[in-house]
Amino acid sequence: xxxxxxxxxxxxxxxxxxxxxxxxxxxxxxxxxxxxxxxxxxxxxxxxxxxxxxxxxxxxxxxxxxxxxxxxxxxxxxxxxxxxxxxxxxxxxxxxxxxxxxxxxxxxxxxxxxxxxxxxxxxxxxxxxxxxxxxxxxxxxxxxxxxxxxxxxxxxxxxxxxxxxxxxxxxxxxxxxxxxxxxxxxxxxxxxxxxxxxxxxxxxxxxxxxxxxxxxxxxxxxxxxxxxxxxxxxxxxxxxxxxxxxxxxxxxxxxxxxxxxxxxxxxxxxxxxxxxxxxxxxxxxxxxxxxxxxxxxxxxxxxxxxxxxxxxxxxxxxxxxxxxxxxxxxxxxxxxxxxxxxxxxxxxxxxxxxxxxxxxxxxxxxxxxxxxxxxxxxxxxxxxxxxxxxxxxxxxxxxxxxxxxxxxxxxxxxxxxxxxxxxxxxxxxxxxxxxxxxxxxxxxxxxxxxxxxxxxxxxxxxxxxxxxxxxxxxxxxxxxxxxxxxxxxxxxxxxxxxxx
Amino acid sequence: xxxxxxxxxxxxxxxxxxxxxxxxxxxxxxxxxxxxxxxxxxxxxxxxxxxxxxxxxxxxxxxxxxxxxxxxxxxxxxxxxxxxxxxxxxxxxxxxxxxxxxxxxxxxxxxxxxxxxxxxxxxxxxxxxxxxxxxxxxxxxxxxxxxxxxxxxxxxxxxxxxxxxxxxxxxxxxxxxxxxxxx
Numbered sequence: 001x002x003x004x005x006x007x008x009x010x011x012x013x014x015x016x017x018x019x020x021x022x023x024x025x026x027x028x029x030x031x032x033x034x035x036x037x038x039x040x041x042x043x044x045x046x047x048x049x050x051x052x053x054x055x056x057x058x059x060x061x062x063x064x065x066x067x068x069x070x071x072x073x074x075x076x077x078x079x080x081x082x083x084x085x086x087x088x089x090x091x092x093x094x095x096x097x098x099x100x101x102x103x104x105x106x107x108x109x110x111x112x113x114x115x116x117x118x119x120x121x122x123x124x125x126x127x128x129x130x131x132x133x134x135x136x137x138x139x140x141x142x143x144x145x146x147x148x149x150x151x152x153x154x155x156x157x158x159x160x161x162x163x164x165x166x167x168x169x170x171x172x173x174x175x176x177x178x179x180x181x182x183x184x185x186x187x188x189x190x191x192x193x194x195x196x197x198x199x200x201x202x203x204x205x206x207x208x209x210x211x212x213x214x215x216x217x218x219x220x221x222x223x224x225x226x227x228x229x230x231x232x233x234x235x236x237x238x239x240x241x242x243x244x245x246x247x248x249x250x251x252x253x254x255x256x257x258x259x260x261x262x263x264x265x266x267x268x269x270x271x272x273x274x275x276x277x278x279x280x281x282x283x284x285x286x287x288x289x290x291x292x293x294x295x296x297x298x299x300x301x302x303x304x305x306x307x308x309x310x311x312x313x314x315x316x317x318x319x320x321x322x323x324x325x326x327x328x329x330x331x332x333x334x335x336x337x338x339x340x341x342x343x344x345x346x347x348x349x350x351x352x353x354x355x356x357x358x359x360x361x362x363x364x365x366x367x368x369x370x371x372x373x374x375x376x377x378x379x380x381x382x383x384x385x386x387x388x389x390x391x392x393x394x395x396x397x398x399x400x401x402x403x404x405x406x407x408x409x410x411x412x413x414x415x416x417x418x419x420x421x422x423x424x425x426x427x428x429x430x431x432x433x434x435x436x437x438x439x440x441x442x443x444x445x446x447x448x449x450x451x452x453x454x455x456x457x458x459x460x461x462x463x464x465x466x467x468x469x470x471x472x473x474x475x476x477x478x479x480x481x482x483x484x485x486x487x488x489x490x491x492x493x494x495x496x497x498x499x500x
Numbered sequence: 501x502x503x504x505x506x507x508x509x510x511x512x513x514x515x516x517x518x519x520x521x522x523x524x525x526x527x528x529x530x531x532x533x534x535x536x537x538x539x540x541x542x543x544x545x546x547x548x549x550x551x552x553x554x555x556x557x558x559x560x561x562x563x564x565x566x567x568x569x570x571x572x573x574x575x576x577x578x579x580x581x582x583x584x585x586x587x588x589x590x591x592x593x594x595x596x597x598x599x600x601x602x603x604x605x606x607x608x609x610x611x612x613x614x615x616x617x618x619x620x621x622x623x624x625x626x627x628x629x630x631x632x633x634x635x636x637x638x639x640x641x642x643x644x645x646x647x648x649x650x651x652x653x654x655x656x657x658x659x660x661x662x663x664x665x666x667x668x669x670x671x672x673x674x675x676x677x678x679x680x681x682x683x
Contacts, residue, residue, distance in 0.1 A: 323648065443623040444652030447517070447616040454614075464652025466623075471651025480514035486618070487515055493604045493620050499518045 032092045032101075038131045039151050040082035047078045091149060093163065098138065100147050110147055116140045118298055118324045120161040121331060123290040124154070136160055139324075139331075165279050165293055183280070184335060184346040186271035193337040194264030195257035196309045197317070207263070268336045273346060280320070280350060282334060292331050298323045300441035300467045301422070302334065302347045304354070304434045308409075311432070316343040320350065321437065321468035332468070347436065354436050355424045358415025364456040365476035366411040373407030374400050406430070416461075416474040418489055425463065425474040435472045441465050445486045445493070449479070461485060517616055520599035520606045527638045528596070528658025532589035534634050540581025547577040598656045600667065603678065605645055607654050617654045623647045624675035629668045631661065643668050 051071045088104045098117075100110040121137040128134060134157035136149040152160070194200045269286035280299060283291040301321035310316065318335040334350065335343055344354050381396030409429040416425045418439075426434035444464035453459060453476070461474045461482040477485065487494035554570045591611040598607045605619045628644040635641060635657075641664035642657040659667070 443647040443649050444617065444619040444654075446618075446651055448613065449615075450613040462651050464619075464647065464649040466648025466652075470649035480516065483515045483517055490620075493618050494517075496601050496604065497517050497520070497599075497606050497618070499516045 032090050033156075034090055035086055035149060036133055036151055036153050036156070037086070038133060040079065040086045042125075042127045042131060042133060042151060043082040043085075044075075044078050048075065051075050051078075093160075098147075098164065100149075112138060112140045112147060114164060117164050118295060118322065119293055119331065120164050121290070121292045122157045122161060123285075123288060125288040129289065138164065161293055162277075165295055181275040182272060183275055183349050184273040184338075184342065186268065186284075186335075186338075190337055190339075191261055191265050191268075193310070193313060193315045194261045196307075196313050196315055197264075197337060198307060198309070200260035200264045201256055264336070271336060273334055280334075284333075284336075292333075294320055294322050294332070298467070299350060300465065301435060301437035302351055302354075303332075303468065304343060304347065304436070306432055307430055310337070314340050316340050318343045318346060321435070321441075321465065323441070323467040351436060351438060352422055353419070354434075355417050355419035355422050358417045358424065358426055358434075359481075361411070361414040361416075361474075361476050362458070362478045362481075364458055364478075365414060366408065368452070368456065368458070368476055369411040369414075370404060370407030373403040373410060377403060414475055416477065416485060418485070423463065423485075423489060425472050427473065427475050435468070437463060437465050437467075437472065439489050441467060442490065445490075446471070447482055447486075459483075520597040520608050522598050524593065524596045524598065524656070524658035525640060525660045526593065527640055527660075529589045529593045531634055531638055531640055531658060532592055533585055536581070536585045536588060540577070540584055544574060544578050544581055547574040593658075596656075596658060598659075600671070603674075605654060605671070607656055609655075617652075619645055619647060619652055619654050621671060621674050622678040623652070624671060627668045627672045627675065629664045635661075641665070645671065 051074055084104070085102075088102055090101045090103075092099045092101070096115075097111050097113045100112075102108045117138055117140050119139040121139065122134050123137070124134045128151055132154055133151040134154045135151045136157050138147045138149070140146065149157075149160070266286050268284050271282070271284040274281045274283070275296075276293075278296050279293045280296055281291055281293045283289065299320050299322050303319040303321060305317045305319065306315060315337050316335070316339075317333075317337060320332040320334050322332055335346060338346075347354050377396045377399035381393050381400060384390075384392035384396060406429055410427070413429055413432050414427055417423065422436050422438050423442075424434060424436045426432065442463060443466050446462035446464060448460045448462065449458070457479050458476045459479045459482040461477055462471045463474070464471045474482070474485070483494065483498070487498065551570045551573045588611055592609075595611050595614055596607075596609055598605075600606070600621075603621045605617075605621065605624075607617045609615050609617070624645055624647060626644075626646045628646070630642045630644060631640070632642075639661050640657075641659055641661040642655060643659060643664045644653070644655050646653045656664075
């Protein structure tokens with residue numbers, strides 16, 4: 001086996017340029033290709049590591065026990081499986097489509113028309129990188145679904161990305177290297193923003209949990225974990241002096257932000273947004289380097305998100321609204337955390353300036369926001385009173401009180417504006433979100449009015465967009481403003497239906 | 501492109517949407533009534549079963565004031581169902597309206613809460629007509645207008661089957677001719 005760590009760069013290009021493949025690859029060549037031969041090695045690496053670790057432990061503990069033989073057999077089966085799946089899989093790039101073919105017992109052919117491809121996503125994990133390989137994900141929107149080439153050489157991945165996303169720019173391409181322009185790059189000190197986002201605070205727990213789970217299962221399989229040993233550990237923990245426990249807890253509390261910075265850096269290391277002929281390419285990651293290409297003409301807007309902590313720090317997360325992009329929350333990410341001016345500048349370079357300032361919504365909307373924030377804990381509290389649970393009722397009362405400022409802030413964050421080319425709507429407090437959408441991307445308007453909204457003269461206007469979530473609401477506008485807003489942006493659609 | 505409605509001179513009152521031109525078929529009332537009847541009938545049956553079961557077992561995990569009154573549940577459900585079956589269909593009939601202008605499909609739906617939806621024909625991706633078994637009995641059909649966005653997809657139920665088929669054909673045709681690549 002090839003353990004990760006041995007650089008294989010020298011061998012890679014030769015292997016990938018197998019004889020049946022023309023060296024200069026035009027956009028329309030028709031060669032049938034296989035995945036990279038080293039693929040099965042990578043495919044097996046994960047199992048290998050786990051199995052070898054288990055085998056070594058088994059050897060150390062119980063000699064050449066049955067567990068060890070099982071490990072060997074499992075290893076063999078895994079290798080055979082990976083070799084077989086490598087041998088039976090081919091792909092071919094045709095003029096108008098890409099075909100993925102698997103022939104084992106049955107035969108399956110997946111065809112993706114090239115004009116349906118919306119994004120090509122190249123990722124390299126650590127073992128992939130040491131072997132000079134990369135995984136290519138092809139995203140074809142809702143009609144074609146997804147396909148993965150796991151794995152090809154990195155040169156082939158770059159070529160596929162270029163060719164598959166480049167149908168518009170086929171003609172000028174070929175002579176010069178494609179123009180590259182760095183639009184934004186993560187600065188060192190931005191990694192410190194990680195604890196603000198909250199999500200990364202929990203990652204260490206998830207990692208530790210899965211690690212402990214794996215260790216436990218492994219130990220359990222090998223008979224290392226017995227009832228007595230677990231009990232001993234338990235007694236030792238209980239037996240610790242209270243001061244030590246408190247110290248440990250405090251340590252953990254201080255360690256959390258540090259851990260979150262580490263986790264954040266792992267995922268977002270050297271986050272770079274580049275422009276390469278007609279596509280926006282976002283690259284990130286330390287151990288697994290991931291690069292996502294977004295076709296520029298499908299990029300119809302951006303989303304600026306933050307939470308109250310990030311707002312205090314002046315930090316934003318920037319995402320792209322791309323038509324027909326699956327898993328948009330992860331793939332559409334343009335900046336994981338950056339100061340507001342930087343994020344807004346990148347937004348301006350990608351879709352155009354963020355319109356502003358936002359127009360606030362009418363006062364009648366304020367009461368509605370507060371009521372809707374207070375209602376859930378209030379209702380639970382009333383139920384608890386009826387059921388005779390004073391403690392739960394008290395907790396709910398506190399929550400309901402805290403919900404009042406939350407509702408007020410939710411009202412303050414509401415806003416909408418258009419600058420003639422792009423519109424922007426904003427809502428939310430704990431997870432505030434401002435969306436900027438090109439007028440051309442709008443596919444419809446939906447006005448919603450509940451009985452209560454009708455009494456207050458309010459309406460929620462949903463901007464239907466064929467990208468991102470599909471619709472973005474401007475919550476509780478005044479009724480006339482909602483109609484006027486839609487009529488201002490698309491007069492031809494709305495005017496025929498206005499009251500004379 | 502950009503026009504400011506408030507600076508428009510002649511328009512003194514704020515803009516409001518008028519109602520779409522056409523009502524759906526009156527038979528739609530029967531359709532919704534049957535649907536509600538089946539749904540709430542099922543709910544009534546279930547609540548009868550639940551109250552009988554709770555009455556037998558004398559569940560101790562329920563607070564006393566609730567288990568004493570569990571017999572009321574089916575009647576509450578029944579009353580709500582009766583109200584739904586008699587009031588909601590007529591109300592919905594009065595709200596549901598549709599109109600297809602030169603290049604926009606305009607619908608109004610709902611009853612308690614209402615929705616006005618404007619979908620331009622140029623953004624339509626697919627147009628489907630559907631008939632459930634109740635609709636087939638009544639000679640009605642539902643037409644579904646899909647765009648790239650779920651929010652921007654509209655559904656008009658309670659149309660006479662002939663009208664729905666003709667409308668779907670017409671829309672699919674015009675959508676094909678007008679389609680631009682906004683999505």
